[in-house]
Amino acid sequence: xxxxxxxxxxxxxxxxxxxxxxxxxxxxxxxxxxxxxxxxxxxxxxxxxxxxxxxxxxxxxxxxxxxxxxxxxxxxxxxxxxxxxxxxxxxxxxxxxxxxxxxxxxxxxxxxxxxxxxxxxxxxxxxxxxxxxxxxxxxxxxx
Amino acid sequence: xxxxxxxxxxxxxxxxxxxxxxxxxxxxxxxxxxxxxxxxxxxxxxxxxxxxxxxxxxxxxxxxxxxxxxxxxxxxxxxxxxxxxxxxxxxxxxxxxxxxxxxxxxxxxxxxxxxxxxxxxxxxxxxxxxxxxxxxxxxxxxxxxxxxxxxxxx
Numbered sequence: 497x498x499x500x501x502x503x504x505x506x507x508x509x510x511x512x513x514x515x516x517x518x519x520x521x522x523x524x525x526x527x528x529x530x531x532x533x534x535x536x537x538x539x540x541x542x543x544x545x546x547x548x549x550x551x552x553x554x555x556x557x558x559x560x561x562x563x564x565x566x567x568x569x570x571x572x573x574x575x576x577x578x579x580x581x582x583x584x585x586x587x588x589x590x591x592x593x594x595x596x597x598x599x600x601x602x603x604x605x606x607x608x609x610x611x612x613x614x615x616x617x618x619x620x621x622x623x624x625x626x627x628x629x630x631x632x633x634x635x636x637x638x639x
Numbered sequence: 640x641x642x643x644x645x646x647x648x649x650x651x652x653x654x655x656x657x658x659x660x661x662x663x664x665x666x667x668x669x670x671x672x673x674x675x676x677x678x679x680x681x682x683x684x685x686x687x688x689x690x691x692x693x694x695x696x697x698x699x700x701x702x703x704x705x706x707x708x709x710x711x712x713x714x715x716x717x718x719x720x721x722x723x724x725x726x727x728x729x730x731x732x733x734x735x736x737x738x739x740x741x742x743x744x745x746x747x748x749x750x751x752x753x754x755x756x757x758x759x760x761x762x763x764x765x766x767x768x769x770x771x772x773x774x775x776x777x778x779x780x781x782x783x784x785x786x787x788x789x790x791x792x793x
Contacts, residue, residue: 531771532778548771601755605762605774612763617680617698620759624681
């Protein structure tokens with residue numbers, strides 16, 4: 497389900513609206529994912545605290561969201577643009593790709609909470625497609 | 640049997656107490672909160688089940704389609720059955736599950752899609768009140784409902 501021009505416009509639009517809050521949104525989405533889908537905590541057994549608002553969650557949420565923001569600038573070639581991140585996830589982190597979908601859902605929930613008026617059905621559609629393509633690019637080097 | 644903590648029961652009951660079904664499904668021109676609208680637009684293949692509902696050609700058409708909003712209310716009332724039978728949702732949904740399998744022929748994966756959209760619509764309505772703990776209880780509830788709805792498929 498590749499991105500058309502309308503999708504890309506909507507994605508850059510919503511991202512410019514939310515980018516100033518990106519670290520906070522990332523922390524919120526990650527914290528929610530770890531709380532609502534506890535199986536995802538298995539990847540963070542090295543953290544003392546996986547609760548929403550904790551220091552490692554805040555820090556890592558910001559890292560993830562910054563990477564997604566970077567991916568927005570590479571929308572026309574996600575596979576190429578994310579190849580080193582894909583290698584990291586494939587060979588070092590070995591995160592089961594099913595979890596990308598779970599994080600994507602929590603990103604949608606978070607943006608809907610913080611920006612209800614901007615997160616229209618069309619924006620939701622475009623962002624869902626984008627995150628799906630991002631997940632595919634991230635899983636590119638897995639096998 | 641699913642075990643619910645007292646806290647989970649309270650959290651879920653609170654969501655329903657504050658949920659206005661007509662409000663959730665009505666097409667809100669400013670923010671497109673409408674549940675059915677969102678599901679039919681974000682996952683357009685779900686439109687396959689609504690061939691008899693008239694014009695679904697674009698977002699505006701779906702938004703102004705009264706059959707769609709009426710159906711959204713019907714679906715939400717279906718959730719009432721789960722809230723009233725939290726300790727045996729599986730059996731409470733047995734006939735509904737058969738209906739969706741044998742008569743409506745709905746792919747059960749669509750239940751998950753709709754439940755994700757419902758979470759997102761509720762999140763946009765509740766804002767910061769939709770805490771992580773509330774989302775967790777709500778997600779558990781929806782997962783049980785979705786499982787029960789798919790239970791009688793064979």
